[in-house]
Amino acid sequence: xxxxxxxxxxxxxxxxxxxxxxxxxxxxxxxxxxxxxxxxxxxxxxxxxxxxxxxxxxxxxxxxxxxxxxxxxxxxxxxxxxxxxxxxxxxxxxxxxxxxxxxxxxxxxxxxxxxxxxxxxxxxxxxxxxxxxxxxxxxxxxxxxxxxxxxxxxxxxxxxxxxxxxxxxxxxxxxxxxxxxxxxxxxxxxxxxxxxxxxxxxxxxxxxxxxxxxxxxxxxxxxxxxxxxxxxxxxxxxxxxxxxxxxxxxxxxxxxxxxxxxxxxxxxxxxxxxxxxxxxxxxxxxxxxxxxxxxxxxxxxxxxxxxxxxxxxxxxxxxxxxxxxxxxxxxxxxxxxxxxxxxxxxxxxxxxxxxxxxxxxxxxxxxxxxxxxxxxxxxxxxxxxxxxxxxxxxxxxxxxxxxxxxxxxxxxxxxxxxxxxxxxxxxxxxxxxxxxx
Amino acid sequence: xxxxxxxxxxxxxxxxxxxxxxxxxxxxxxxxxxxxxxxxxxxxxxxxxxxxxxxxxxxxxxxxxxxxxxxxxxxxxxxxxxxxxxxxxxxxxxxxxxxxxxxxxxxxxxxxxxxxxxxxxxxxxxxxxxxxxxxxxxxxxxxxxxxxxxxxxxxxxxxxxxxxxxxxxxxxxxxxxxxxxxxxxxxxxxxxxxxxxxxxxxxxxxxxxxxxxxxxxxxxxxxxxxxxxxxxxxxxxxxxxxxxxxxxxxxxxxxxxxxxxxxxxxxxxxxxxxxxxxxxxxxxxxxxxxxxxxxxxxxxxxxxxxxxxxxxxxxxxxxxxxxxxxxxxxxxxxxxxxxxxxxxxxxxxxxxxxxxxxxxxxxxxxxxxxxxxxxxxxxxxxxxxxxxxxxxxxxxxxxxxxxxxxxxxxxxxxxxxxxxxxxxxxxxxxxxxxxxx
Numbered sequence: 001x002x003x004x005x006x007x008x009x010x011x012x013x014x015x016x017x018x019x020x021x022x023x024x025x026x027x028x029x030x031x032x033x034x035x036x037x038x039x040x041x042x043x044x045x046x047x048x049x050x051x052x053x054x055x056x057x058x059x060x061x062x063x064x065x066x067x068x069x070x071x072x073x074x075x076x077x078x079x080x081x082x083x084x085x086x087x088x089x090x091x092x093x094x095x096x097x098x099x100x101x102x103x104x105x106x107x108x109x110x111x112x113x114x115x116x117x118x119x120x121x122x123x124x125x126x127x128x129x130x131x132x133x134x135x136x137x138x139x140x141x142x143x144x145x146x147x148x149x150x151x152x153x154x155x156x157x158x159x160x161x162x163x164x165x166x167x168x169x170x171x172x173x174x175x176x177x178x179x180x181x182x183x184x185x186x187x188x189x190x191x192x193x194x195x196x197x198x199x200x201x202x203x204x205x206x207x208x209x210x211x212x213x214x215x216x217x218x219x220x221x222x223x224x225x226x227x228x229x230x231x232x233x234x235x236x237x238x239x240x241x242x243x244x245x246x247x248x249x250x251x252x253x254x255x256x257x258x259x260x261x262x263x264x265x266x267x268x269x270x271x272x273x274x275x276x277x278x279x280x281x282x283x284x285x286x287x288x289x290x291x292x293x294x295x296x297x298x299x300x301x302x303x304x305x306x307x308x309x310x311x312x313x314x315x316x317x318x319x320x321x322x323x324x325x326x327x328x329x330x331x332x333x334x335x336x337x338x339x340x341x342x343x344x345x346x347x348x349x350x351x352x353x354x355x356x357x358x359x360x361x362x363x364x365x366x367x368x369x370x371x372x373x374x375x376x377x378x379x380x381x382x383x384x385x386x387x388x389x390x391x392x393x394x395x396x397x398x399x400x401x402x403x404x405x406x407x408x409x410x411x412x413x414x415x416x417x418x419x420x421x422x423x424x425x426x427x428x429x430x431x432x433x434x435x436x437x
Numbered sequence: 438x439x440x441x442x443x444x445x446x447x448x449x450x451x452x453x454x455x456x457x458x459x460x461x462x463x464x465x466x467x468x469x470x471x472x473x474x475x476x477x478x479x480x481x482x483x484x485x486x487x488x489x490x491x492x493x494x495x496x497x498x499x500x501x502x503x504x505x506x507x508x509x510x511x512x513x514x515x516x517x518x519x520x521x522x523x524x525x526x527x528x529x530x531x532x533x534x535x536x537x538x539x540x541x542x543x544x545x546x547x548x549x550x551x552x553x554x555x556x557x558x559x560x561x562x563x564x565x566x567x568x569x570x571x572x573x574x575x576x577x578x579x580x581x582x583x584x585x586x587x588x589x590x591x592x593x594x595x596x597x598x599x600x601x602x603x604x605x606x607x608x609x610x611x612x613x614x615x616x617x618x619x620x621x622x623x624x625x626x627x628x629x630x631x632x633x634x635x636x637x638x639x640x641x642x643x644x645x646x647x648x649x650x651x652x653x654x655x656x657x658x659x660x661x662x663x664x665x666x667x668x669x670x671x672x673x674x675x676x677x678x679x680x681x682x683x684x685x686x687x688x689x690x691x692x693x694x695x696x697x698x699x700x701x702x703x704x705x706x707x708x709x710x711x712x713x714x715x716x717x718x719x720x721x722x723x724x725x726x727x728x729x730x731x732x733x734x735x736x737x738x739x740x741x742x743x744x745x746x747x748x749x750x751x752x753x754x755x756x757x758x759x760x761x762x763x764x765x766x767x768x769x770x771x772x773x774x775x776x777x778x779x780x781x782x783x784x785x786x787x788x789x790x791x792x793x794x795x796x797x798x799x800x801x802x803x804x805x806x807x808x809x810x811x812x813x814x815x816x817x818x819x820x821x822x823x824x825x826x827x828x829x830x831x832x833x834x835x836x837x838x839x840x841x842x843x844x845x846x847x848x849x850x851x852x853x854x855x856x857x858x859x860x861x862x863x864x865x866x867x868x869x870x871x872x873x874x
Contacts, residue, residue, distance in 0.1 A: 003598045003620070004620050004623075006619040006620035006622075006623055007592075007598060007601060007602075007618070007619070007620045008592070008618075008619055008620075009590070009592055009593070009617040009618065009619070009631055010617050010618075010619050010622075010629045010630060010631030011617065011631030011632055011633055011634060012631075012634075013619065013631075014631055014632075014633065014654075014655060014658070015633050015634060015636075015637045017654055017655075018633070018637065018650055018651050018654040018655070019637070019640065021650070021653065021654040022641075022650035022653075022654070024640055024641075024650075026640075028636075028640065030636070064623075065623070068619075068622070068623040069619075072622075072629065074655065074657075074658060076654075114636075114640055118634070118636060118637070121593070121634070121636075122592050122593050125593035125594065126592060126593050126594070126595060126597065126598070126601060127597070127598075129593065129594050129596075130595075130596045130597045130600075133596075153446070155444075155445070155446055155559050155563060156446070156558070156559050156562035156563050156566065156758075156760075157562065157563070157566050157755050157756075157758070158563060158567075158596065159566075159567045159570075159595065159596035159597065159599075159600035159603075159749075160563065160564070160567045160596065160597060160598075160599030160600040160602075160603055161440045161444060161563070161564075161597075161598075161599040162596075162597030162598040162599040162600065163567075163596035163597040163599065163600055164444060164563060165444075165597075166596075166597055180446040180447050180448065181444070181445075181446065181447075182443040182444070182445055182446070182447050182450065182505075182506075183440070183441050183443035183444045183445075185443075185447075185505070185509075186441075186443055186501075186502070186505040192447045192509065193447060194446055194447030194448030194449075194450075194451055195448055195451075196448055196451065196452050196455070197448060197449075197452060197555070197558070198761075198762075198772045199452075199465075199467070199551075199555060199558075199761065199762035200452045200455065200456070200555070202762050202765065202770050202771075202772060203456065203461055203463075203465065203551050203762065203765050204459075204461075205873075206873060213455055213458070213459035213461075214455050216458065216459075217451075217454055217455040217458040217459070217513075218451060218454075218455070218511065220511075221451070221511060228772055228773075229772075229773055229870065256777075308755050308757075309755075311755075312596075312754040312755045313754070314754050314755060317749040317750075317751050317754035318594050318745050318746075318748075318749045318751060319594075320745075321593075321594070323593075324635075324636065325635075325636035325639050325640065328639065328640050333639050334639075335635045335639060335665060336665075336666055340693075433666065436642075436643065
């Protein structure tokens with residue numbers, strides 16, 4: 001979904017004007033990271049790099065953008081002239097989409113003249129935030145689903161169009177199998193799924209008539225919603241009508257009531273009727289907590305449709321990402337006042353079997369380095385992985401995550417160590433700040 | 438922000454195909470409402486009608502949309518042909534944007550052939566949901582701000598581009614004064630505001646130099662961020678540099694630390710220096726709870742920048758809107774199975790001084806009817822109010838809301854009564870459903 005370079009906080013533009021007016025054109029590095037994981041998250045999943053690359057590549061001010069900025073009577077004319085030909089000329093380093101990450105680990109770094117690197121702050125944060133938020137939530141659902149199929153059903157309550165697209169993409173990236181969002185199917189190639197709503201059933205004289213109409217319209221796609229009036233009766237009628245019209249009943253969907261009991265009854269009725277292949281699909285207010293409980297109680301569910309609580313990451317609807325200046329004109333810098341500790345300078349993250357180390361960029365340490373160069377001179381330097389490839393990558397990385405961390409009911413902290421060299425740089429930078437004051 | 442008709446759940450399209458295949462072209466009415474308010478909300482604010490009107494007016498399937506649907510091998514050819522010329526031909530009734538509403542009150546109703554009215558479910562819900570969610574959250578902030586200026590600073594952590602735009606618009610609608618989102622300024626005409634970030638300060642050799650550079654670049658817009666290193670020192674330096682360069686210090690922004698104490702110190706320093714006009718702006722993790730506390734502790738704050746918790750409605754990140762079939766072919770209908778009671782038929786909401794009544798559409802009852810016709814034959818029937826007009830409407834309606842309901846710390850339920858005629862219709866519909874079973 002395209003937007004405009006004006007999709008930014010005003011201060012990014014005033015600062016840019018201020019930098020240029022003061023002759024500040026030195027290169028700077030900004031890193032995007034999280035100081036502390038949200039209270040009920042043991043890990044985060046990185047996503048949204050596709051959108052960052054797209055926005056950096058396509059960042060162009062239109063004439064009407066410039067006209068609007070002019071109308072604010074805030075910017076100098078030479079600055080507005082400068083914007084007309086502005087484009088991103090810097091470097092982008094990032095983790096791969098689908099990577100697992102933790103506190104204090106930069107997931108991406110922009111290196112460019114400071115007025116440029118600053119400008120992208122808002123848009124980059126906005127895009128990585130929603131995608132990583134949802135990828136993380138989806139990974140938690142995936143971790144409890146024990147191989148059952150998962151579909152994103154959240155579109156009606158995501159926060160707008162763009163979120164709807166990103167929820168579909170990020171949940172697929174983090175282990176989901178499908179989405180109900182047709183546009184996400186078209187744009188991202190994600191499998192799309194769907195059945196019928198209660199209103200469809202209600203529009204017919206009887207439930208049986210509605211089932212008949214649906215099976216006749218979709219003989220290869222016969223999934224029926226059975227809980228409009230009475231769920232057990234609904235299952236019986238679905239069996240009856242499927243037999244009558246001679247069309248295989250692919251599945252029944254339960255969207256309300258005690259789904260543990262109802263799914264057991266439904267399974268029994270289906271099996272007794274010889275419908276052993278018919279799947280039971282459950283939806284309605286689900287999240288990782290309820291899915292875990294449903295499965296632990298032995299409900300014979302084959303697939304879950306997960307909606308609102310996935311699409312809004314309801315138990316933790318934001319992540320405190322920050323985008324901080326870490327180097328200016330070759331010199332490591334950091335902010336000190338808020339009591340929120342950060343480390344100066346450009347960094348690399350090294351993954352080892354049971355811990356990560358955050359080190360100074362360029363230092364050699366054991367483990368796999370996670371940040372790689374993605375763009376140079378404002379251009380992508382290699383082909384961007386497909387969504388399927390990124391999904392494979394997530395699945396492989398997630399399989400290596402210690403099981404203890406995948407618990408959804410307990411806070412477990414993964415060890416993220418700071419390298420000696422980075423600690424030393426922190427001390428040095430701090431003493432310089434104190435000396436200058 | 439434009440999207441595609443494929444921004445919908447797959448089942449809306451399969452149901453549409455199913456309706457048409459079964460010859461179901463009768464008119465239907467769907468109403469959008471909330472059964473129960475979220476646990477920490479005493480009222481909701483309706484917003485997003487602008488987007489509903491736009492999407493209903495512009496709903497056209499492109500050739501590539503049809504091609505994609507064809508590729509799914511799910512739909513009949515005549516159905517896909519039908520979609521090529523599809524457009525909305527029905528009626529839309531709705532409350533005005535900025536209206537306060539409660540449980541069981543329809544905020545909008547679509548009347549059209551059932552396959553049409555059904556199709557729009559997902560997109561309408563998606564759009565009204567995010568805008569009303571944020572308008573409600575913003576109204577809560579507005580209710581505790583005691584006339585202090587409020588700015589939306591949430592863009593970096595809203596759920597994507599579209600949410601960013603809607604948060605700016607909906608918060609302005611519900612009493613905010615400005616946004617940091619430049620594109621929202623351009624598109625909606627909302628006043629835009631902004632200062633500088635910590636990185637700007639850090640990019641200069643010293644805080645004083647950064648202040649000097651900023652004031653020189655924006656002599657009419659001199660708001661300085663004073664908490665990068667040490668807030669009290671920052672205020673002193675801001676005063677010193679403003680005096681030195683002879684540029685009025687319009688404001689200082691505090692973004693961290695104990696803002697109650699720090700704002701008192703800042704006010705004292707500013708007043709002593711003769712800077713009585715300089716405003717104190719506070720930001721950083723704010724919401725209605727913290728703003729109430731800050732003001733109750735006597736902090737001399739002039740304006741608040743409210744970010745993430747506004748932009749994600751963090752304490753209540755979704756509203757359980759439902760879009761339900763209430764009438765089919767002239768006959769009132771309702772869903773019964775889930776234990777979630779709903780009322781059948783087309784309705785009207787009547788507002789009285791201290792209670793609302795939900796009645797049958799067409800019945801005459803005391804109070805002001807809140808639903809009005811907005812579209813007919815798929816077209817807008819009168820000019821849509823400007824955002825400023827809707828904001829005025831909200832302010833007027835909100836001023837009439839009983840003060841008790843505006844409390845953010847206690848659940849208070851506003852009386853929503855059901856008219857005798859609607860109760861009777863409910864009983865009649867229920868007995869018919871039971872008879873048919």
